[in-house]
Amino acid sequence: MDAAMEITQQEGLEALSMPRLARRLGCGVMTIYGHVDGRDQLLNLLCSRILGGLELERTAGTGGREALTRFALALRERMLRFPALAHLLAQRKLWSPEVAGLVEWLLAELTADGRTLEEAVAAYRLVLAHTLGSVLYEIPxxxxxxxxxxxxxxxxxxxxxxxxxxxxxxxxxxxxxxxxATGQFRAGIEALLDGLGSPRHS
Structure with missing residues (x-):
């Protein structure tokens, strides 16, 4: 996975293939297949590895608005540092224990504020889409x-x-x-959260 991350950082996500990874590691392609089923699994593992380094304090009682703000800022920083993550999230259906734990925490904070589960999901998806779109615009x-x-x-x-x-x-x-810049992104998140308003079921 370290080698896969190096390839994507240096040459882009498109350059990551099983033969390219094998050459970087100095082994045969079939050796790689002894560890992963194929490129799809390799990309899922790469996404998990990058998301595993997400610097985000997940504490109970944070509150939905603060949790979404922390999530957006941390995800933006991680995607700008590892552009492959932004492209993976935009192009593929990816799931991992890291993602599951993160979404569970966000939904818990949002519903604890008094939002319905439907409202919590809508808020999470809206902030995710804004963050991903902003970063894809920022990367180049x-x-x-x-x-x-x-x-x-x-x-x-x-x-x-x-x-x-x-x-x-x-x-x-x-x-x-x-x-x-970060200030512009934060202003966008604040405006977005203002638009969502206060929970209607508090």
Missing amino acids: RTGAEQEAEYAAWWRHTLADLPATAYPLLHAAGERLGEAP
């Missing part, structure tokens, strides 16, 4: 080189637009060229 714009390229792209794009016809775009150009 995160890092010094990517941030500089993103800002340059905006400058070049706006240079082709006449300021008289697009005055607001030009006025907002510097802000539009800023890479996404």
